[in-house]
Amino acid sequence: MSAxxxxxxxxPTSIALVGASEDSMWATSFFSNLTKWNYPGRLHMVNPRRDQVYGQKAYASVEAIPEPxxxxxxxxxxALVPAVLEDCGRAxxxxxxxxxxxxxxxxxxxxxxxxxxxxxxxxYGIEATGPNCYGFVNFEASIxxxxxxxxxxxxxxGRISMVFQSGQLNQSACSSAEQRDIGLRYSVSSGNELVTDANDYFEFFLEDEGTSVIGGALEQIPDPRRFERVAHRALELGKPIVLLKLGTSEAASKVAASHTGAVTGDAAVxxxxxxxxxxxVxxxxxxxVETAGLLDRQGWPEGGRTVFAGTSGGAGEYFADLADGTSIEFTDYRPETRTELAEIIRTTEDRVLNPxxxxxxxxxxxxxxxxxxxKRDDFDVLILMAEELRSVDVQGERAVKVITxxxxVADDLRKRxxxxxxxxxxxxxxxxxGREVRAKHPVTYLHGSVGVEALHHAISYGTDRQQKLERVAAIIESRGVSVTQTSARGGAWSxxxxKAFLRANGIAVTRDIQASSEDEALAAANELGYPVVLKLESPHVAHKSEIGGVVVGIRTGAELIEARRGILARAAEAYPGQSFDSVLVCExxxxxTELIVGAIVDPDLGPVIMVGAGGIYVEVMKDAALSLPPVDPEIAERMVRSLKTWPILAGARGKKPADLEALKKLLVxxxxxxVSLGDQLSELDINPVFVSPDRVVAGDALIVTK
Incomplete structure (x- = not known):
């Protein structure tokens, strides 16, 4: 679809309201809005059962209207929509x-x-919003x-154009923008997107000169590969995309065998x-709305160095608390600036702080x-504390003058x-x-934590945009990598x-020996050296520990025989009708430190690489970092450092730090x-990954292919 x-x-320059009726709440709402806000085109009523509706002539069909x-x-x-649309096509x-x-x-x-x-x-070449929608508003054209x-x-x-698959959220966003005096350009309730989808609107907004910021709320992305190209183009043009976090996809429910889906949850993916x-997000x-409004009105700063000035110390402290952990940095003053400020506000230099x-x-x-x-290039953002204007009756004439x-002053600074x-x-x-003063001085207000978060996003967008542009290009390129044919069959791998596949791809794995009898198991343990770990080896059991299929700390042959018999008995009880005789004897x-590394394969979005706290409590810890492939060493390090487990890996309490370079190589x-498995991959779960100062090795692995 073209822009x-x-x-x-x-x-639209002319509209036919099909189903026009004073008895219809929906039809009346649409008619009232079109007339109240002075729709500039022609408006026709269509109702085959009435001669007049809303005081206007009603036509039996769209085709019966005597003008285009x-x-x-x-x-x-x-049930009537297909026939109505057929009538529209003929007309x-x-x-x-x-x-x-x-x-x-x-x-x-x-x-x-x-x-x-x-x-x-x-x-008939008809484009359509909906079905199951609230329609759209074109604020520029009063439609x-x-x-x-x-x-x-x-x-x-304004220059903000948004798409909402939920009609109610569309209405709520318009109300929020109205309350904030933030101007929108387009606000579309796209509904089920049967004909025209979110990507179509986004691509139009990208090419629309009047749009500077794109936003909305999507329950699903209709074509993720196409959306990736939209995101890349938006970064190229400097048109930020701001989206309300999507609801849950079906990733967690479909990732039945792998731990990874349960660790992160599909919304996190x-x-x-x-x-x-x-x-x-x-x-x-x-x-x-506040984030989109800030980006529309003021774009983004060059960095996060921020100065806050107000007439209340408490308000400054409150703002600083809200900004903690964001990209907002309270910069120090230069000595000469501190001296000058102390003279102006008649205080000592030690009381000249930021905020x-x-x-x-x-x-x-x-x-x-x-x-x-x-006077000096000490900061990127200057914030002045000022209450929103209420009225002279509420705040008093003097207060209104001060706030104005x-x-x-803020407007003058912005112009400079x-x-x-x-x-x-x-x-x-x-x-x-407030609207009257804003019309004269169109500055931007930040409101509490909502505003602080908006500023954080604006700063991050400006500082990360070029890096993100290169990253998205790499992601799109990886989608075109030719897929390696790995297996003639689908399903879970043993x-x-x-582990053989991991080893072939440069990932170190534990020393394991497969055994199908007690004698083979004893020989394997003697070769590896006690203590050993004994595991059930079967493609039918994804999580061996959950049925007692793993025994650790085996130190003698007698313990080994007892453990093997117990494992096979528990497997037979858990999976009636299946035959089990094979075990793995492992070092x-x-x-x-135990980590989990894997890929969550969302049925729509594709694979997401994950690293997190691993072992048998992986789903309890829920400490994970996610990234789209391809993952390079820099991204791998960023993922690992973001974990709550990182201080342990870095060498907490005097312990030697883990081999970070080896861990990065494993993630890459x-x-x-x-990437090489492409659409063949359903699940990939390496858990645990043993991370120590001198080695990083995969202790267990599960791969599922289609």
């Missing part, structure tokens, strides 16, 4: 909004209807083809996927304070190229007075088979295996 076809879909119509707003039940309509639910989400009958709609749409309740339009349209692509609607408490005296010298701060002055912001400790709806490694080799 022009989506542009036409979202910019380029968009049909279809507000009829699902030359090329865009539609399908409101009804009852399609793919409703089982076999709904899927049949969906197929019919898609067939008709393709036959409120939506059931959203809008109390007011923004002071001026989705979040890791998006972050690796340079997407800014947020946790709620207000953070989505800066200007006190009431310094607040009256705001221009002098900001001039002193901006802060707005004016300073990344200057205002900060309020709380989140409040912008009042008419530990012996899995026992002590004094090492695992990533290379995953």
């Amino acid at each position: 022009d076809t989506v542009r036409a879909l979202l910019n 119509v380029d968009h049909a707003l279809i507000v009829v039940r699902a 030359g309509v090329r865009g539609a909004t399908i409101v009804a639910s009852g399609f793919n989400e409703e089982g076999a009958e709904g899927s049949k209807l969906a197929d019919q709609v898609l067939t008709v749409a393709r036959r 409120v083809l939506s059931r959203n309740y809008l109390e007011s339009m923004p002071t001026k349209p 989705v979040e890791a996927y998006l972050r690796e692509l340079g997407v800014i 947020v946790s709620d609607i207000d953070r989505l 800066l408490d200007m006190t009431a005296t310094g607040g009256g010298e705001l221009v002098a304070v900001t001039s002193a701060l901006t 002055h802060f707005n004016s 190229g300073v990344y200057a912001l205002l900060a309020s400790p709380i989140d409040r709806t912008v009042t008419p007075l 530990e012996v088979e899995s 026992q490694i002590t004094g090492a 080799a695992t990533s290379d295996m995953v």
